[in-house]
Amino acid sequence: MGRLSRFLLAVAFTVAGGCKALEAPENSATPVTAQSATITLTRLDCGSALIKDFDAFFSDRPGLYPKGPRQITDSCYLIRHGDQQMIWDTGFAAGLKGQSKDLGPLVIHLDTTLAEQLAQVGLKPADIDIVGISHMHSDHTGQAAEFPAATLLIGKQDFEKSAGKDDPFGPWRGAGKSVTLLTTDQDVFGDGSVVALHLPGHTPDHLALLVNLKSGPVLLTGDLYHSAMAREKRGVPPFNTSREETLASMDRFEALAKKIGAKVIIQHEPADIAKLPAFPKAAK
Template sequence: MRKIFLATAAFLALTGMQNPPSGVADTPLSLWRLDCGTLDIGDLGVFSDTGLYSGEKKTLVASCYLVQHGDRLLLWDTGVDGALARKPKDAQGTFLKEKIVSQLQRIGFDAADVTYVGISHYHYDHTGQVADFPDAILLTGKGDWEVIKVWKPAEPRFRHWLSGGGKVEPLDGDKDVFGDGRVTILQMPGHTEGHQALLVRLASGPVLISGDQYHFTENREVGGVPSFNVDRADTLASHDRFEKLAKNLGAKVIIQHEPGDVGKLPAFPEAAK
């Protein structure tokens, strides 16, 4: 029985699914939604490998999130390129109203205050401003890090960490970010090799932030798989895990590209608690 107990305890510690230790849950925990761009999609057909949505159009958001745990900060994703800020939409229909560093300053933080930058995956609309946070520890899926190391389009964004100038943790499993089970990076491969989602257990209830597990509500409803995902079977397995977590935890689901889901959280600069 002792062996079973120890094995169970080790598993729960590894996955970050355990209840917070006594007293640790008193550490203040806040979650801000950040505006990290909009994307005009001219043909939603690319988001299904079964022929759905062909020819349909939609404007998606590129949302990011800031988690404050006591005196430590996790920035989740970094949106589109900061060079686009306050400029007209580019040729691909991408627009950015305000850089992340400016938004952080409006709530009393500087870039150097960010302890961790967690990225759901390496795509440009999730990592466009990552270089603005060189002091942060980079938390990325191990499979994604292997791609970043050899994929030339990613090199300018991640040069600081690739050159050894910053610390990176390539994650090969779930990551209990602050050690109390309330902020957990979840491995959800399929969209990319090391794609990740984020679970934040606020006092008001758990919030499950998608990365690109899904891109919009209709795609989630049918369990759709984009044609550009790297592995269909892994995507479907991650869909299954995501949905079971959402149901079993009673979590509020935020699809990061879905304007309606982003609106479930307080408008910046207010924070969810």
């Protein structure tokens, strides 16, 4: 049994009704205790993209998907953990608001910013304690710098490889900055309620997120998958860091989803994000 498999046994606890003590995940410096804080999950609009040829763009094996255009979402999430606030992914840059930008194989669009949506639920960027980033691609990092007071949670190599021109993580460079760099799973709040899962392959240290709500566990995929078809067909984009690691991460992810009966949310899949309440309502 691998590290993640053993960890799954530790986090497969009662998520509706009473809670019980948990074992610490292997190699974790933070002991896992019984969950007590109220957890909610709110989906945020971080943009959309029209992929002009979905098969050509998202498959390293042509013919896996139907040819032609397909619209995808760019979703982000607000996790409230008691009086602590976490943002998961930050979408396209705020400067794109109200615009459509043709990038060749795709056209991207943004209607509203994270700051504007947070204001509607009574929060300011300064209220955010943690910004979690699934991976280093610009459709997930565009508004990260809007939260410079937050702790940044990101895969180690993704952070390192983002340095340089157009660095989205400038506020967290240098000595004394609040950054948590991951090369393994991380119990975010120390109580098993929110767990960053290290699932490399799309990028070197790509992450997904497990959120244990009272109503049941939710798995946010990052870009492990870009569509429901990709999950069904185990499709791998041509721009992934490693096909082998991607497929292994898919196996680990699916084992977890099955074991704990999680609701899977593919962040770029319109049908999946619709499984969660429409903003500003939250899943609980």
